[in-house]
Amino acid sequence: MTLIKDGYFSQTELAQLPGMPSRERLHEGPCVVIECAQQIPCDPCEAACHEGAIEIGDSIINLPKLDPSKCGGCGLCIAACPGQCLFVVDMTYSDTEGTVQFPYEFLPYPQKGDTVHGLNRGGDIVCDAEVLKVLHPKKFDHTAVITVSVPKEYAMEVRTIKIKGNHHG
């Protein structure tokens, strides 16, 4: 499974990204996970983070580099990313569950409290997810940002949801 053949990352590819927080960091509190791998000319993520946690640098084709110590996991960068490849993961949500915050541009939006399918990067249903928050303020420009809780072992797997009974995520 590789990005350019299947459309999603192998674990090895993921681990090599400069936007990937370490396992240890993820267990300390919420943090952004930047799944941007291809040096495309793009940089809105850098300006979107007021904490200076994401750095692109002089050339806009540089991959976004994460300073995990500066990221508080606020999620404000998610809707700013045209590639929809920023996610915030919180492994400290409860003893057994973590949360995933992700961009979502489909209707209908799920409602807070709904139980939905959690889908991995390959589009497979891997677990149930509970919807905790659905944000779509005007400044997100029609990209909703949704937070779900999932069993901890799936927090680095689940990247979108599917409402039960709907045919796509």
Add this chain to the structure above:
Amino acid sequence: MNHVELAIIGAGPAGLSAAIEAASVGVQTIVFDENQQAGGQLFKQIHKFFGSRAHQAGARGIDIGKNLLGQVAASGAEIKLDTVVWGIFEGNKVGVVTNGRNVICKADRILLATGASENVLAFPGWTLPGVMGAGAIQTMVNVHRVLPGKRVLMIGSGNVGLIVSYQLLQAGAEVVALVEAMDRIGGYAVHASKIKRAGTPILIRHTIKEAVGNGKVEQATIVQLNDNGNVIEGTERTLDVDVICMACGLSPLAELAWLAGCRFTDVAPLGGLLPVHDDNMQTSLPGMYVAGDIAGIEEASTAIEEGRLAGIAIAESLGYLTTTDATVKKQAVNDRSEQLRDGPFGITRREAKETLIRRSLET
């Protein structure tokens, strides 16, 4: 309309950007487009664009389009819609049909910004209703808000195929599969990942074998290819679909440049045969310029920069900008273009552009 300083053919991002640069410094400018709406492809692009702040990154194509139209209105350029340009003749004469009337407009400078045409893949059944180009689907879904079908087979994994698949999902259709003959996804991985995680199968080394149906598409048979690109017998699969969308690449729409007698060259990474142009976007014919997809298939953001470059160069050549002012403006545009033509995807286009410009100097 019998005489203008600058006639621009095509009101896409390239033509509009050129109009803004030229008209805002005083060039008397008219833009012709056969469409009923200005904006070219931009009003079909409802996704957020890449780039940097200087390229309006993060804004959706439709909003970038609205912004350009506002700037055109402020610049004083005139846009004539529903107006087809059918020929260009000696002495910089432009043949247009507007309001059912044939008019010849003489222009001191001409900019061809006609965009691209879509490549067609012929397979058994490809003329059945329901087989549509990606641009047609985008027009129907995003502009007219009509869904041509519910179950779609997408052909091609370039950015257009990936983006249109996503837009179909957003409109409520299902993309049953996306097939790609190459052994890798052609477009950006972030676009691929969006549809992949939403459940769309992306099948590389696959193609369509045939479409069948009674009066319209009802089924498509897809088949796997080996590493030489040949069909692997026995791998046929039949899918129930009501739409087949072709996203098999674009070619510069350059008939007018042919008619006018521009010198052409073949640059594969930019979409094949296209008119040569220099670093002012001027073709081999003095006074005749090109910008956007006609000058090489790229993206809306690069089309905007090329249009600006042409507009500045034209204003300079007509004496509306001093060489010093024009040089500063061109440098700013070139810096932004260079940023866009960088990285593993952009660098081949940058090299191809350099080749194109070099060839314009050969005689």
Add this chain to the structure above:
Amino acid sequence: MRITQHPILGKRDKQQYVKIICDGQPIEAIAGEPIAAALMAAGKTIFRYTRKKKDPRGVFCAIGQCTECMMTVDGIPNVRTCITPVQDGMNVQTQHGLGQVKANP
């Protein structure tokens, strides 16, 4: 099929509706939209049949380039329906071959 709600485009502004007749059937259309959009929204797929082989054809490019969507409109054959706006009371007919100009449709 019309897209009534859309995550990016939102709800449609209030539209004015007109009526057109397609092969004798009344069809509701949105003022200003191309004929082809109205027909497609109503589920029509075959716009014409080719002259020799009588093969069905429908919208292919939607921007006036391919001529696949040509129909007979108010008695005038070969009208590209994807770029011709609807008008109230318009009479649209599936075209067979090159179509025929009729003085009194």
